[in-house]
Amino acid sequence: MIERVIEGKALIRGRIEECCIGVEGGRIVSLKKILEGEERIRIRRGLILPAGVDLHVHFREPGFKHKEDFSTGSLSALYGGITCVADMPNTDPPTLDRLSLKEKILLAGKKSFVDFLIYVGITDRNLDRLDELSSIARIFKIYLGETTGNLCLGAENLERLKEMEGKKLLVFHAEDRSCLEERSFIARDLKGYARSRPKVCEALAIRKILESLGRSKHRLHISHISSLLGLRELEHREDNVTVGVTPHHLFFNVIDDYDKGTFLKVNPPIRGKIDQEGLMESLINGDIDILESDHAPHTMEEKLTDFESAPCGIPNVETMYPLLIYYFLKKGLPLDRLVRAIAEKPAEILGVRKGKIEEGMDADLAVFNLKEVRVIRDEDLHYKCGYSPFSGYKAIFPEKVFIRGEEGIDGEDCLIDKGFGRYLG
Numbered sequence: 001m002i003e004r005v006i007e008g009k010a011l012i013r014g015r016i017e018e019c020c021i022g023v024e025g026g027r028i029v030s031l032k033k034i035l036e037g038e039e040r041i042r043i044r045r046g047l048i049l050p051a052g053v054d055l056h057v058h059f060r061e062p063g064f065k066h067k068e069d070f071s072t073g074s075l076s077a078l079y080g081g082i083t084c085v086a087d088m089p090n091t092d093p094p095t096l097d098r099l100s101l102k103e104k105i106l107l108a109g110k111k112s113f114v115d116f117l118i119y120v121g122i123t124d125r126n127l128d129r130l131d132e133l134s135s136i137a138r139i140f141k142i143y144l145g146e147t148t149g150n151l152c153l154g155a156e157n158l159e160r161l162k163e164m165e166g167k168k169l170l171v172f173h174a175e176d177r178s179c180l181e182e183r184s185f186i187a188r189d190l191k192g193y194a195r196s197r198p199k200v201c202e203a204l205a206i207r208k209i210l211e212s213l214g215r216s217k218h219r220l221h222i223s224h225i226s227s228l229l230g231l232r233e234l235e236h237r238e239d240n241v242t243v244g245v246t247p248h249h250l251f252f253n254v255i256d257d258y259d260k261g262t263f264l265k266v267n268p269p270i271r272g273k274i275d276q277e278g279l280m281e282s283l284i285n286g287d288i289d290i291l292e293s294d295h296a297p298h299t300m301e302e303k304l305t306d307f308e309s310a311p312c313g314i315p316n317v318e319t320m321y322p323l324l325i326y327y328f329l330k331k332g333l334p335l336d337r338l339v340r341a342i343a344e345k346p347a348e349i350l351g352v353r354k355g356k357i358e359e360g361m362d363a364d365l366a367v368f369n370l371k372e373v374r375v376i377r378d379e380d381l382h383y384k385c386g387y388s389p390f391s392g393y394k395a396i397f398p399e400k401v402f403i404r405g406e407e408g409i410d411g412e413d414c415l416i417d418k419g420f421g422r423y424l425g
């Protein structure tokens with residue numbers, strides 16, 4: 001008999017239906033109307049969706065544990081319905097070689113509540129060791145412009161990445177360094193900040209990426225698109241190129257949200273209303289492939305300094321799925337589009353067996369009671385930084401979250417230990 005059966009209303013192959021999800025060894029082994037199981041979990045209220053996969057988080061360890069650590073970050077992810085994350089290399093030490101990667105995997109393995117992957121950064125500093133880098137990882141982060149951590153690769157070096165062995169996932173922070181250097185000035189508020197890192201630098205970086213690597217064997221992903229000008233560069237992209245957007249670029253603009261000041265200081269910057277609305281439309285119609293949180297927490301104290309010296313980044317991982325479920329429902333948009341963007345496609349990009357309720361996939365599920373709309377409050381979130389710019393926004397948080405068939409979250413309770421998460425490198 002099947003180990004465990006989770007039964008309820010679920011989104012399967014684009015349709016909502018009553019179903020029994022049979023789980024063995026953490027994987028979905030059967031989907032049937034009726035299934036016998038040694039253990040049965042009946043979901044009476046709510047809709048069972050695939051749990052989310054977030055390919056862009058900064059859990060800040062090692063080096064910046066005062067901002068977040070792998071436990072608090074991954075617990076926040078789990079409470080937000082995300083069961084798999086990929087962590088960025090701008091830590092201290094930065095993840096730029098075999099040793100730093102190994103140490104981060106060990107550390108995260110002890111502390112993570114959710115499954116994880118780790119990016120290795122490619123910068124001007126380690127570019128001469130592409131062979132070694134190719135042999136230790138399959139997912140890489142490339143910052144083309146200066147941002148938290150200063151791990152830049154000059155765009156003139158992009159061509160070199162063709163040399164890398166095998167088929168890699170290359171994820172880009174697309175703002176062109178020399179363009180930023182020419183145009184930037186010291187900004188004193190959000191509107192100034194947007195002008196100091198103009199959209200043309202985003203568009204230019206994307207153009208250079210496509211020119212240098214567009215037809216390479218690698219998979220290319222443009223992170224956190226902020227402008228329609230940038231997105232236009234991607235109109236005729238090949239299948240190996242994807243683009244992601246963050247909740248903050250979808251929900252905020254520099255006019256209406258001007259007063260949030262440093263709490264919305266982020267790279268690439270928050271733009272105007274036309275970009276904000278255009279990006280949401282592009283996510284809905286599929287011109288933007290995926291959602292990614294770019295969860296980048298800094299402490300309250302760091303954010304409360306003057307605009308000029310405040311660090312860039314916004315915490316996001318716990319609120320992303322809940323905010324978007326609420327938004328899609330309110331607007332009467334199809335939930336399967338959201339699920340494709342937040343679970344299925346990011347899993348495909350990372351090459352992990354998650355993101356779909358289908359035989360052979362990990363049984364990673366998030367149960368949302370669609371009637372349970374809640375207002376986001378700082379004190380209900382699990383971030384170390386203790387704040388969210390989305391406080392006051394309406395959202396639907398998952399009531400239960402399963403990871404590899406185990407019940408990880410049940411209401412307010414977490415039922416698994418840290419260290420449950422596995423490296424999916």
Ligand code: NCD
Pocket residue numbers: 058090147148149173265266267268294296297312313314
């Ligand atoms: C990120 C951070 O703080 O690590 N900051 C940000 O403004 N997005 C770095 C990044 O993703 O650019």
Ligand code: ZN
Pocket residue numbers: 147173223224267268
């Ligand atoms: Zn970035």
Ligand code: ZN
Pocket residue numbers: 056058088294295296
């Ligand atoms: Zn980031």
